[in-house]
Amino acid sequence: MAVFRHFRHCTFWKLIVILVLATIMLQTWHMMMLFQLESKVRYKSSNGEIQNEVFPGKNDTSQGQRQETGGSIEYLMKKMWEKVRAANVFDQSGSYVVIDNILEGSNIEENRTQDVTIVTQCSSNHLHHLLTLSKIWNGPISVSVFTHDQDTQFAIYTIAYLIACVKNVSKQVLFHIAIPVQNLPIPFDLHDTTVSCNDRTDTVQSKSEHLNYGVEGVEYPNNLLRNIAIHAAKTSFVFIIDIDTLPSPDLRVSFNVFIKRHKQFIDSSSPIAFVVPSFEVNSKVDISSIHTKTDLKKVWSDSKVRPFYFELCWKCQRYTDYEQWGQLPDFDFLEIGYFVDWEDPWEPFFIAKKSDLPLYDERFRQYGFNRISQVCESYVKGFRFAVLNNAFLLHHEFKVPKNFHAKKEEEQNRNRQLFREFKKELKLKYPMSDRSC
Template identity: 85%
Template structure:
């Protein structure tokens, strides 16, 4: 009995040690297989893909990207102008003419179901951001362009230039146009000035002086533009961002691998928002040096990078929990870092299944509460918010008070009142939901 009683505890602890070692070995094997899977996808995607990223000024066109892609600029301009002059589709308010995919036969006609589309919108004088965005993302992009009056000429010229001269854009980007009924495009002479792929983009884009929110008598319909671009996306997932931001290199590729690993997210009845932490980058920083989370943390520690809207509205972003995100292990693959309970007024940027997303409320125009309206409704609808461990979004330049158009506060106050009414309406729209915002 003495021998038996001594033997059993020893055997028990040996089994525990063996199980612990086996668990460690299985985890190591799992990590190795994930790394190999990631590497295989990188190898398949690396052909012709550049890792350099920057935020070019419109006067600094990266000429290495410029090469004729096929159809002439003049031919593209004629096709688009014909579309504009014959357009008859209005938005639901009847205030805007909408042209979905102004060049149907060009680019992105493939149905990349298992992929992510960047969805964005802008006025014509911000289209130059697509030069770098398309290069960094290296995948499908859907962009809605707001134009009006004589600005339409510059919008059309710019789109034609980008498609005819930039390979990434001709293959990846779908363009859509919206303009006010009361400010319809003005006719122009095709030969007012000529454009070629030898020109820099500022040659003609600088002729357009109109900013998103500062055109007298016009309201910039940001939510309408987002909806147009979202509905036109041909992929299962969408990532709705501002056109002057850049995703981290390889985010698209890493996310696609992540979804293949977690197929339950493709068909889950529980919608989920994959949150991408967003940052502002000091304008003196060479953004092309920020490839990885490790790179980002170095400049973050030097106070050359900070969380998005840090000065303007910290409470709008702080629930991302940047401190926790920075402490996550720096794996080479994408994974969920942690979940966050949504709280007002958090408005994260996130990737989500297109079929799950509620459309934006198009009553919100100009500045304030336009983006959060969709985040709020997503939460009430039942979305969970999962912060991704390695992905990030960069905005060039710190956002500071005072760098906005003169009517910003007036517009924000008006939209604040609309947002209060909007939240009441959500209670009627989702009567079975126990959530409110």
């Protein structure tokens, strides 16, 4: 009987081991099937580089379109899909596949270190904002795109369209992609793509099936996306904003002039955040008509513009001191208006040196405390906060509670607890700092 029990015990554990190994093999096979699908139409050139038969060539206008980046939408989609299939880089948690520079604009200048890159992130249904943002900013932009499942086809198409057909995007924008491991892309037939640059640009404004935070079982990794875009920025300074906001039209040029006048800010060992006051614009107002601070103050006095998050979380923005900012003398150049002592829970948008900036804590996902955690750490690290006199940031439409997804409060409560732990960790990370938040 003892021998039988021993045999039965060994057999049980052997079965457990076999089941575990089988599970691992099935998961591995699943990933290989998704990421190693062969393209239906491709060949190798004489130098061994993979090309595509539908690539029309740099000057080919057979589709009635001018190719700004040297490739058709179909070719660019195939190029991106190959990168997606071959992706093998994951985030620190192992939860997301990360693809840097999935399609770099062909004319992006390499030697612009003394400049500012807009850093932003979004899901595919917000990529159309780049049409206006790239035109207003007219400089480097680094954007991380979150996609998953069947949404990947729309994301890849939209990026390809923007690079092939929009000159500002092809010259200025670096695209990156993050995909949840549990929701890998669903293969699609690239031959179904028949669009060309002759199509109206509103073809990229089709809304994807889900909101950023509204996909059941999929967490939107906003801080991971921000970090990916920061890493890829090639300039000394970065300006981290939401993709549905627009900076004042002359901000990039005037900031670069400002920095040349104040070279001490480049070499200073004391980090500084140049705060850009942010506003919300009534949907009935043409946001592109607001060119200057004078324009802004006029619609502000008519209550068609208000401070950002005015209705949702006024205390999160009020320390910018909008009243003082509005009363600053009207200079025709950019300068520091005043300094602000950071107070919890202030979360301003600001420009900062990339080398000074602490990265975002990637544990924060979905809604709540993702941006303020980084602002909080910047303060503890020793940042000073200087509000710029003429710069501003405009958000499309007023922010109101009814426009948020159903689980907003649940996510915010979860992240609030994480933020409490995060603040305790900062005391260990910066033991010599006399600041806390």
